[in-house]
Amino acid sequence: MPLEEQTIDPMSHATPETQQTLKGFAAQFPRNLAANIAYFLVNVVIGLLLVPYFIDTLGVAAYGIIPLATSVTGYVAIVVQSLNAAVSRFLTIDLQQEDYVAANKTFNTAFFGLTVVILLMVPIIFLIAWFVPSIFNVPTGQETGTILLFLGVSAAAMIRAWSGNFTVQIFAYNRLDLQNLVNLTNLVAQTGLIIFFFTLFGPNLALVGGAHLAGAIMASGASVVLARRICPHLSISLRSFDRSKVKDLCSLGCWGVVDQIGSFLLLQIDLIVVNLLFGTIAAGEYAIALQWGILLRSIAGTLTGVLVPTILAYYALEQTETLIGLTQGAIKFMGLAMALPTGLICGFAPQLLTIWVGAEHASLAPLVVLLTAHLAINMSILPLFSVNAAYNRIRIPGIVTILLGGANLILAIAIPLMTGWGYYGVAVAGVLILTFRHVLFIPWYTAKILNIRMTTYIKPLLHGTLAVLLLGGAAAGITVATPLPSFLTLVIAVPVISLMYGIMVLRFGLTSFEKQLFESYLPQGWRKFYETARSDNNN
Numbered sequence: 001m002p003l004e005e006q007t008i009d010p011m012s013h014a015t016p017e018t019q020q021t022l023k024g025f026a027a028q029f030p031r032n033l034a035a036n037i038a039y040f041l042v043n044v045v046i047g048l049l050l051v052p053y054f055i056d057t058l059g060v061a062a063y064g065i066i067p068l069a070t071s072v073t074g075y076v077a078i079v080v081q082s083l084n085a086a087v088s089r090f091l092t093i094d095l096q097q098e099d100y101v102a103a104n105k106t107f108n109t110a111f112f113g114l115t116v117v118i119l120l121m122v123p124i125i126f127l128i129a130w131f132v133p134s135i136f137n138v139p140t141g142q143e144t145g146t147i148l149l150f151l152g153v154s155a156a157a158m159i160r161a162w163s164g165n166f167t168v169q170i171f172a173y174n175r176l177d178l179q180n181l182v183n184l185t186n187l188v189a190q191t192g193l194i195i196f197f198f199t200l201f202g203p204n205l206a207l208v209g210g211a212h213l214a215g216a217i218m219a220s221g222a223s224v225v226l227a228r229r230i231c232p233h234l235s236i237s238l239r240s241f242d243r244s245k246v247k248d249l250c251s252l253g254c255w256g257v258v259d260q261i262g263s264f265l266l267l268q269i270d271l272i273v274v275n276l277l278f279g280t281i282a283a284g285e286y287a288i289a290l291q292w293g294i295l296l297r298s299i300a301g302t303l304t305g306v307l308v309p310t311i312l313a314y315y316a317l318e319q320t321e322t323l324i325g326l327t328q329g330a331i332k333f334m335g336l337a338m339a340l341p342t343g344l345i346c347g348f349a350p351q352l353l354t355i356w357v358g359a360e361h362a363s364l365a366p367l368v369v370l371l372t373a374h375l376a377i378n379m380s381i382l383p384l385f386s387v388n389a390a391y392n393r394i395r396i397p398g399i400v401t402i403l404l405g406g407a408n409l410i411l412a413i414a415i416p417l418m419t420g421w422g423y424y425g426v427a428v429a430g431v432l433i434l435t436f437r438h439v440l441f442i443p444w445y446t447a448k449i450l451n452i453r454m455t456t457y458i459k460p461l462l463h464g465t466l467a468v469l470l471l472g473g474a475a476a477g478i479t480v481a482t483p484l485p486s487f488l489t490l491v492i493a494v495p496v497i498s499l500m501y502g503i504m505v506l507r508f509g510l511t512s513f514e515k516q517l518f519e520s521y522l523p524q525g526w527r528k529f530y531e532t533a534r535s536d537n538n539n
Contacts, residue, residue, distance in 0.1 A: 032305075035177035039184055040302040044295060046191050051291055052357050053195075055284075057203035061139045064284030065146055066208060068136065068275055069153045071268040072128070087165070090245075092172040093316045100233045108240035111165045118158050125154045136272075137280045145205035152209020156216035160186070163220035166227035173230050174313070176305060182223045190215030258398035265405025266437065267297075270430050273412045274423045286423045288357055289367040292345050296372055299341055300379035303334055308386045315390035320450070327383045327446075328456055335380040335464020336505050342376035343468045344494055347475020351490055370427045376468040377461055378438040384446040384457065393449050400441055408433040463509065471501060 054063040087110040094103035129150040133143040170179045193211035201207060227234075271290060275283040307330055314323040345352065349365035388394050408429055416425030443457035478493050 032174065032176035035180040036302040036305055039180040039187075040298055042184060043187060043298055046187060047291065047295065048356065050191065050194075051288065055288075055357060057198060058205070059139070060284035060288075061280035062142055062205060062284075064271075064275065064280055064287045065136075065138065065142070065149065065205060067287045067290070068271055068283065069146075069150050069209075071264075071271055072132070072150065073154045073157045087168050091168050092312045095169075095172045095231070095233075097316060104234055104237070104240045105242040105245050107165065107169070107234045108237055109242050109245040110168075111236060112238065112241050114162060114165060118162055121158065125151070125158070129154065136275050137283070139280055142205055148206035149209040152206070152211075152213045156209075156212040159213070159216040159220050163223045166220075166223045169227040169231040169234060170223070171308075174310070175226075175230055178226050178230065182219050182226065185222045186215045186219030188215075189218045259394055259401050262398065262401030262403070262405035266401070266408050266430065266434055269405070269409055270412060270423075270426045273409070273426050277413070277416060277426075278423055282423055285361070285364060286367070286426075288353075288361060289364045289371055292349075292352075292368050293371040293375060296338065296342055296345070296375045297379060300334065300338060300375070300382055303337055304330075304382040304386075307383055311383065311386040312390050315387075323387070324450055324452060324456070327387060328460060330383040331380050331457055332460035332463050333510075334382065335376060335461055336467055336509055338376040338379055339464050339467035339471055340498060340501055342372055343471025344475055344497065346373050346468075346472040347477075348479060348490060348494070350479065351487075355487055355490070367424060367427060370424065370431065373468065373472065374431050374435055376464050378434050380461055380464050381438050381442050381457065384442050387446050388442075388449065391449050393445075397442070397445060400445075401437065404433050404437050467501075467505075471497065 051063070054066065087106065090106045091103060091110075094100075094106055129147050132138070132150050133146055138146045167179055167182060170176075170182075190211050193214050194208055197207035197211060198204075271283060271286060274286045307326070311323060311326065314320075314326065346369045349368040350362045353362045353364055353368065388397055411429035411433065412426045415429050416422055419425055421428070439458075439461060443461075444454045447454045447456055474497060475493065478489065482489050482493075
């Protein structure tokens, strides 16, 4: 029976214990979604306001060093992040199965293992930071500040990675609302300290690094406290360190490292290449346009993040049919949801840049479109990564990803040099390679794991593709047709387009299966209202 004709009842064949777990996940879903949205909105507001603040205080060239530091630090932290991802997978399954002996072994093996790994990485961090001014283009007079910036950002990343031993416990119990509280603590503290330090001591890259470090310490403390409250079954004990667990964690973690390296080569190498090929001013301009792509990736992460614990739980509880239906519906919903902000950003790019960073940067609008338009489709398949991790099938994706990452690096250098397109050539390379990975390889591989047709995950992508083209075209048409100033155009057009699009999607864009899936995660009060509204519409 096609999914469109099914009715969804994830608990119809489940044991009483499984039913209780799934009901708990469904009840927690709205809170997780609300917390993800709240964190996303705060992140967006702070991110958009900080960019012009940095440009005004530090200048475009020096501002470009900050996202560069984040990118390079991501490579340094790959090993720890990958091991944390492996721990999340095993610990979630242990705790969902209420095997607390195994969970303690997983936790303590990861805790002591990651502590050793981080301590071994400390001299590497100092070495990389020391040579950063010699490797990259750095504004004159900012060499020392750049070194301290890299040290602060790297140390912050290591501390947050170490505290991942505790945040995975929060994740395993599907308390993403508390996980977002930890993230908000880091973000708000970091931002507040940047403004405080700049006001007190004057603008300096070193102070940005110090603010990152202080925010990470505060957030890590919060994660330890919350983890103890949520999961009292786990405690730090060297006796629970299990060498046999090391093999499982390292096996999954090592392939996670390979996948992460490839992902960074796909998603974060562009700014590094622009800095090395075209200098600090070009890197600063590219970072401005890239911020909108980062925004859309954050939206995708917000939408996907609430599903990850549920996907892992369905796997642990052997609810495969529901897992397939959930991921298929999630891809379609992700595409339709991502199409709205993507289309608006692409269509209104000149107005957004004018209001945000000034009319002198409105010429970056084509770059914004190039860096963002594809994300409505490419980010839609993010839920499938959790399926691969749940089934512990990340070796082949890791190999393919690192090969594609290497291809992206080669093309990012070759296309600009051969065509003279400048940093547009770097962006083109990333779009081509990422689209191949996300639209072709990941849906095929996940379908193979689940023993279903590849078209199961390809067809839902078409809805988001069509939607982003229509929305982007409508926004661009309004831009050309209206004589209104940029601000008034956005204030009037954005709400109107959003409202009309939302009505069309809810009325015509979802199948009965997808509507039931959506309904199954609503709180009881909201569910009654939704059922009444849907009944009235049908009549």
